[in-house]
Amino acid sequence: MADLAVKGRSRQKAAPSPWKQKKRKPSKPGSGVASLNGKWAYVFIAPFIAMFLIFGLFPVVFSTQLAFYKYDPLSLEQTWSWVGLDNFKDILADETFWISLGNTFEIWALSTFPQMIMAIGFAAILRSRFLRGKTFWRTILLVPNITSVIAVAIIFGQLFGRDFGMINTAIGFFGLEHIDFIENSFASHVAVATMITWRWVGYNSLIFLASMLAIPDELYESASLDGAGAWKQFTNVTLPGLKNTITFVLIVGTIGGLQVYAEPLTLAGDNGGGSSHQLSTLTMYLYNESFINARYGYGATIGILITIIVLIISLINFVVTRRVASEDK
Amino acid sequence: MTSATVTRRRKPKWQRVSLFGYITLTLVALVSVFPFYWMFVVASQTSDAISSPTPVLIPGGRFFTVIQHVYEVVPFNTALLNTTIVGLTVAVAQVFFSALAGFAFAKLNFRGSKFLILFVIGTMMLPSQLGIIKLFMMVSEAGWLDTLLALIVPALVTAFGVFWMRQVVDAQVPNELLEAASIDGAGVLKIYWSIVLPIIRQSGFVLGLFSFLASWNDFLWPVLVLQSPGSWTVQAALPQLKAAYVIDYSLNLGGAFMATAPLLLLFVFVGKRLVSGVMDGAVKG
Numbered sequence: 001m002a003d004l005a006v007k008g009r010s011r012q013k014a015a016p017s018p019w020k021q022k023k024r025k026p027s028k029p030g031s032g033v034a035s036l037n038g039k040w041a042y043v044f045i046a047p048f049i050a051m052f053l054i055f056g057l058f059p060v061v062f063s064t065q066l067a068f069y070k071y072d073p074l075s076l077e078q079t080w081s082w083v084g085l086d087n088f089k090d091i092l093a094d095e096t097f098w099i100s101l102g103n104t105f106e107i108w109a110l111s112t113f114p115q116m117i118m119a120i121g122f123a124a125i126l127r128s129r130f131l132r133g134k135t136f137w138r139t140i141l142l143v144p145n146i147t148s149v150i151a152v153a154i155i156f157g158q159l160f161g162r163d164f165g166m167i168n169t170a171i172g173f174f175g176l177e178h179i180d181f182i183e184n185s186f187a188s189h190v191a192v193a194t195m196i197t198w199r200w201v202g203y204n205s206l207i208f209l210a211s212m213l214a215i216p217d218e219l220y221e222s223a224s225l226d227g228a229g230a231w232k233q234f235t236n237v238t239l240p241g242l243k244n245t246i247t248f249v250l251i252v253g254t255i256g257g258l259q260v261y262a263e264p265l266t267l268a269g270d271n272g273g274g275s276s277h278q279l280s281t282l283t284m285y286l287y288n289e290s291f292i293n294a295r296y297g298y299g300a301t302i303g304i305l306i307t308i309i310v311l312i313i314s315l316i317n318f319v320v321t322r323r324v325a326s327e328d329k
Numbered sequence: 330m331t332s333a334t335v336t337r338r339r340k341p342k343w344q345r346v347s348l349f350g351y352i353t354l355t356l357v358a359l360v361s362v363f364p365f366y367w368m369f370v371v372a373s374q375t376s377d378a379i380s381s382p383t384p385v386l387i388p389g390g391r392f393f394t395v396i397q398h399v400y401e402v403v404p405f406n407t408a409l410l411n412t413t414i415v416g417l418t419v420a421v422a423q424v425f426f427s428a429l430a431g432f433a434f435a436k437l438n439f440r441g442s443k444f445l446i447l448f449v450i451g452t453m454m455l456p457s458q459l460g461i462i463k464l465f466m467m468v469s470e471a472g473w474l475d476t477l478l479a480l481i482v483p484a485l486v487t488a489f490g491v492f493w494m495r496q497v498v499d500a501q502v503p504n505e506l507l508e509a510a511s512i513d514g515a516g517v518l519k520i521y522w523s524i525v526l527p528i529i530r531q532s533g534f535v536l537g538l539f540s541f542l543a544s545w546n547d548f549l550w551p552v553l554v555l556q557s558p559g560s561w562t563v564q565a566a567l568p569q570l571k572a573a574y575v576i577d578y579s580l581n582l583g584g585a586f587m588a589t590a591p592l593l594l595l596f597v598f599v600g601k602r603l604v605s606g607v608m609d610g611a612v613k614g
Contacts, residue, residue: 032439155367259456
């Protein structure tokens with residue numbers, strides 16, 4: 001726990017990580033102080049709850065309702081008409097929806113799994129107590145994450161350019177044919193996944209690093225005494241210790257992955273996602289249908305489906321992690 | 330050979346950093362920084378130089394011309410000002426409201442406290458697109474389109490902020506301290522102001538930084554609700570540089586450079602804090 005947090009000058013030593021309270025305190029987290037007048041709580045939470053209901057919850061509930069309606073911008077009186085499940089039926093027969101879904105998943109898979117392997121690898125290197133320039137490496141890993149998505153997309157769009165992009169120049173240098181990173185569907189997904197990976201791999205390395213530092217040194221020492229080599233120690237001590245963090249990163253990555261929007265939009269240059277919708281993602285399609293074609297009900301339906309997918313993947317994640325955890329015991 | 334044995338004892342095998350480790354980190358660092366350098370290179374070159382078969386790797390002399398051109402195409406100073414106003418307002422508001430609610434959820438006993446916080450945390454799982462259509466209609470009915478209010482008001486509170494501050498108060502403020510103060514006759518408001526706030530100041534600052542960055546980099550929502558150039562944020566202005574028939578790469582990357590430079594400057598001062606913020610927030614397994 002010695003260097004759990006990078007030492008800032010003014011950081012209080014006494015302040016533990018907000019996530020570790022269970023081990024440190026006998027009192028249950030969230031259990032209040034009895035001698036304080038609890039009525040004040042309503043005053044304290046009132047502004048948050050009020051704004052949360054209006055701008056957080058209300059739009060979610062009513063967007064869900066919109067999915068059962070059809071909006072007609074041309075009619076004069078009745079602009080909204082109840083259509084039941086028609087939007088859902090339409091969407092299942094909508095080719096562009098399925099293309100967008102497939103694109104989203106391909107981009108998600110291409111950006112999630114290689115990134116996770118890299119992040120765990122980088123974290124394993126950063127973990128060493130004898131690494132020189134710890135703060136420097138950690139800080140520089142976070143630099144890509146603070147840049148705006150749109151700036152990243154513009155830069156990588158240039159690097160991935162078909163004729164004069166640096167990546168294709170390098171490919172040409174090896175005598176290979178240039179790849180069209182916009183028109184070629186798979187290549188365009190690789191380009192988008194590269195942008196996402198570049199932006200997030202350092203961030204996730206730090207998450208994994210924090211998790212690795214919480215694994216007690218004794219576990220490694222005893223494994224080392226048992227004759228386990230570096231790789232054995234990694235698979236038998238480090239990886240099991242990261243299980244919860246892997247779930248966490250996967251779920252956050254899935255929520256983020258299904259929201260991918262700015263990168264493919266910038267690369268494709270239009271809301272439709274390129275000439276054959278090869279860069280259309282679910283969020284782009286939602287945006288396109290709702291705000292460009294004014295099909296609000298249809299857009300809301302896409303929003304619901306995105307939510308259902310997030311919930312299903314999170315559920316699968318929990319079940320798998322729990323099963324793996326119980327097998328270990 | 331004694332010195333070797335001593336070194337070995339001090340650095341157990343699993344803790345040594347190999348040369349491979351340093352090479353990997355150096356490569357990662359280069360790849361992390363290269364796009365920023367490249368942004369500057371392209372922004373300072375002529376279009377001819379960029380599209381020549383042998384790529385240029387060093388900056389040219391056109392940087393200020395290109396930046397001037399950026400300013401001719403989009404009102405960039407206004408965009409910077411707008412983005413800063415929104416970012417600061419949102420950051421301050423989120424820290425203020427989250428700290429209040431986070432303290433209440435962590436330390437005060439009241440009916441419905443458990444249910445409310447679980448409910449709030451549960452909504453963090455919902456993707457933001459679910460509510461975006463109705464939110465757009467609300468903002469448009471309120472007459473906030475093309476004003477910064479459209480960005481500020483919906484972002485004043487977040488479930489994440491409250492969740493974060495609740496964890497922070499829980500972990501950093503001992504119950505005994507609050508009990509002692511209340512026995513001495515201090516009221517809840519006084520306790521919050523003079524005991525809780527000073528303790529959680531640092532973590533509140535980190536939350537504010539994250540809110541500021543998220544607000545600065547938000548793209549989908551600003552593009553949706555801001556159509557007139559005077560109301561653009563930096564992210565809403567950037568795509569306008571691409572609008573031309575032939576893509577002018579130096580113009581685009583010049584804009585990207587201008588949009589990123591303030592953040593890089595900020596990062597120089599707060600990078601370390603952000604690193605510890607990210608690591609503190611990680612789930613420990």
